[in-house]
Amino acid sequence: MTGEFGGALPAAVEEGVGGFRTTIENTTERGGVNYGEFIEEVRTFMDRARAACPTTELNDDILSRLRAINDLLKGVTIDEWYAPSGTRTDLPARGNIMLPPYTFLDQGADGVVATLRFRRFHLGGNSAVHGGYVGLAVDEVMGLAAGLARGITRTAYLTINYRSVTPLDTDLELKAWVDRTEGRKTFLRATLSDGDRVCADAEALFILLNPGQR
Ligand SMILES: CCCCC/C=C\C/C=C\C/C=C\C/C=C\CCCC(=O)SCCNC(=O)CCNC(=O)[C@H](O)C(C)(C)COP(=O)(O)OP(=O)(O)OC[C@H]1O[C@@H](n2cnc3c(N)ncnc32)[C@H](O)[C@@H]1OP(=O)(O)O
Structure with missing residues (x-):
């Protein structure tokens, strides 16, 4: 696997735990106490992005803010097994924004x-x-x-x-x-x-x- 997020799966396969790791430490603290609110805000962003027709000025304003936010998130990227999105079972849809x-x-x-x-x-x-x-x-x-x-x-x-x-x-x-x-x-x-x-x-x-x- 290559790319910004690559490399997580082979290690799990080497450990012999199967396609979806079952031994993940299933804590609900990862991402912090307000992580669920963060995911819900991202969902709202996705809804509004699909519904919006911004002006060029508004588009460019949002674009620069989004780039800054993406830089912040890039600094805290971790492998798929410990990332809270998809593994926080206390949140709707395991906190997975895809779902x-x-x-x-x-x-x-x-x-x-x-x-x-x-x-x-x-x-x-x-x-x-x-x-x-x-x-x-x-x-x-x-x-x-x-x-x-x-x-x-x-x-x-x-x-x-x-x-x-x-x-x-x-x-x-x-x-x-x-x-x-x-x-x-x-x-x-x-x-x-x-x-x-x-x-x-x-x-x-x-x-x-x-x-x-x-
Ligand atoms: C509850 C816990 C929550 C914890 C949360 C914490 C963390 C979250 C972690 C995990 C997430 C939890 C849940 C996940 C939620 C949703 C799951 C989504 C699942 C997916 O979205 S997953 C992606 C799409 N999926 C693929 O990417 C599969 C690609 N594929 C393969 O990987 C192989 O193909 C495989 C493995 C399927 C089989 O391969 P294989 O080599 O192991 O076995 P083999 O081929 O021998 O088949 C054995 C017997 O099934 C028969 N058979 C096979 N295929 C058939 C078919 N299509 N039609 C009719 N019969 C079929 C054979 O005919 C034989 O039958 P028989 O034994 O009678 O001869």
Whole structure:
């Protein structure tokens, strides 16, 4: 792996802990006590960046401030295993700005129920969520359901049926549950609903990783 953030994965593979490290020190202090507010502010920035049509002057003003902020963040870059984004389990969507913010209502070996809300950042068109973001949310929550049931897995396939338009700015319910298992294979199902209306349903196969498997 090369580039500004490269080099983190090979060390983990050498340690033989599999594709997603399970032995991470799972503290919720990393990033500081206000890290969750920072992530939420970044999300708001992403929403507004998608919605805004700035003047040239405003664009240039924001650009110079953003460059200064990016320089600050570059000075505190660390490897993926200890970066709080994606590993702060106390925050919506593990503090991962890539994901629509979700929180669990219920979680166990049989399955999980999460509530989530897509925002302007996730717009596809005509006030509807982009289908790729639906897939992202479903993959994430099914992956966590597979993880709770079996251990660390990777998605082998994921089939999504888009049943009706998924709305922005609406609290939705995402359920994912284990349908059956065969050896390393876990077959799961999921539904994404707006109240009684099903927006999407899905079926997927997740494969339990072998020790040291990337
Ligand atoms: C809950 C804890 C929270 C902790 C939080 C803290 C930190 C956060 C850390 C982690 C994050 C936590 C959760 C993650 C959340 C979301 C997860 C997202 C998951 C993904 O988004 S992950 C990216 C996309 N994913 C890939 O990047 C996979 C690329 N791929 C491969 O890496 C290999 O392909 C692999 C490994 C899949 C299999 O490879 P392999 O060599 O291990 O096994 P093999 O090929 O032998 O398959 C074994 C058996 O599955 C059958 N099989 C395989 N593929 C099939 C298919 N497509 N259709 C039908 N059957 C299939 C075979 O036919 C055989 O079946 P049989 O045994 O019956 O012959």
